[in-house]
Amino acid sequence: MHCKSCIAVIKMNVGDLNGISEVSGDPDKGWVSVGFDEKKTRVEDIVKKIEQDGYKVTRFEEKK
């Protein structure tokens, strides 16, 4: 269900959190990728932020 404006909304709101270095996404595949500083933000906070925008986070993967 993601389109380009969904990604833009998520980018803007997640970008407001501390320690976010980059947010990108693929609307066709329905995923977003968030680069962040673990000392400043937790995954839970990012998920919460996305869900506040009305999107359901069904799954997340950690990449080191």
Ligand SMILES: [Cu+2]
């Ligand atoms: Cu959309």
